[in-house]
Amino acid sequence: MLSLVSCKDRQKQGEAFLPESKGNINEIAIVIDDVMWNGEVGDSLRKKLAYPVDGLPQEEPIFTINQYSPKIFEGVVTQSRNILVVSKGLNKEFKHVENKYAKPQNVFYITGYSIHEILDLIETHSETLISIIKYSEIHYVQHKMEKARLSDDKLRGVFMINIEIPDTYRYADEKEYFYWMKKDIPSGSSSLLVYQVPISQIEKNNDIVGNIVKVRDSVGALYIRGTMEHSSMVTEEGYSPYFMNTRLDGKTAYETKGTWELQNNFMSGPFLNYAIRDEKNKRYLILEGFVYDPSNAKRDMIFELEAIMKSVHILQ
CATH class of the missing domain: 3.30.379 (Chitobiase; domain 2)
Structure with a gap:
């Protein structure tokens, strides 16, 4: 034989x-x-x-x-x-x-x-x-x-997505169509946001970059605030964000990265934002990771967030 x-x-x-x-x-x-x-x-x-x-x-x-x-x-x-x-x-x-x-x-x-x-x-x-x-x-x-994941049942129920998030993260805030997952570290934190907006809100006046920045700043004003009065997370104006076309989960997407800051405060750090065009559900699904860790290197923390966001799958 x-x-x-x-x-x-x-x-x-x-x-x-x-x-x-x-x-x-x-x-x-x-x-x-x-x-x-x-x-x-x-x-x-x-x-x-x-x-x-x-x-x-x-x-x-x-x-x-x-x-x-x-x-x-x-x-x-x-x-x-x-x-x-x-x-x-x-x-x-x-x-x-x-x-x-x-x-x-x-x-x-x-x-x-x-x-x-x-x-x-x-x-x-x-x-x-x-x-x-x-x-x-x-x-x-x-x-x-994959070996130790945070349950994404809530995100699946609200946004119709699967996404792999390590169990080192926890649900920090939950609003209607807005979820904030956070990992605490000794010198700061690493955060993941998931929310959605109508397609027109990103494509209005054919200004994709400007609209993405406006949306993330408005979300920061609503949900991500500091202890000081009039303190919320905004895109730092001193540095123009980096922007590129890409694809996530087989769909048209936009990658934006730059620096965020907390108004009237001394907190700041890098962010990475993906706006995914979901034609079927008439929305842009927004995934954003941002890091606060003033005393340490941040490359690998942002890279982990990138890996998390690139694991997303929109359910049909």
Whole structure:
């Protein structure tokens, strides 16, 4: 009796014995010799992989990058979730391998005969590398959230959505068509808002960005207030929000990110807002995450909120 096993089956069998990958969110282990790291190649990698994240009040890199000499690329380092190996070789090549030493894992190889070839590969493929890592990191965070979720029954009943929220969050406020979930941390908090508005409220006068800002400021005035008189959350005027078209749950959506502040108060922080056009229900579903943590970095807190919001599914 013949037993036929495909290459894909063999790969899956091999992955079953791999250790779990390690590393913090948005972290890359770069395996490269010290000479290249301290020269043009290192400068190019830092420029491409450590540029500042848009919308944060303090400058933070898109990825935390750690350099390792090829001589010490062994043991725990090989189990990093995201690895980039840069080296000289006979062939000019960019390659991506999944789950080579651990799982889940991305291992990228940039190989060139000369420094010029390596620099060209970095320039050509850095956007691909970034998008792969960001996509897989979002899914990694979402997978972790599945293990301990806050019940979304209330949100399903009111907004007809499923969304994965970690059980570290709690329901902080509930109004008609407005829900506020909050995670308390020692130095601040992380918040998620869910609400909806008619389509016309976002598309009025063809000013999408302006209307999104007006809506979020009006919601802040209604529901998110400080202890001081006339103190409510607004979009900080000193910094123009970053705006882009995107898609969530297969639907047209708008991503807006910037800085919020509490009027007549000293509280402020970053926010990330998604306005999802739900044609069937004649509404924009608004998901917004915002962070208050004045003494610490906020990149990964906003990233967690992004992963939560990107898990949304509108029920039909």
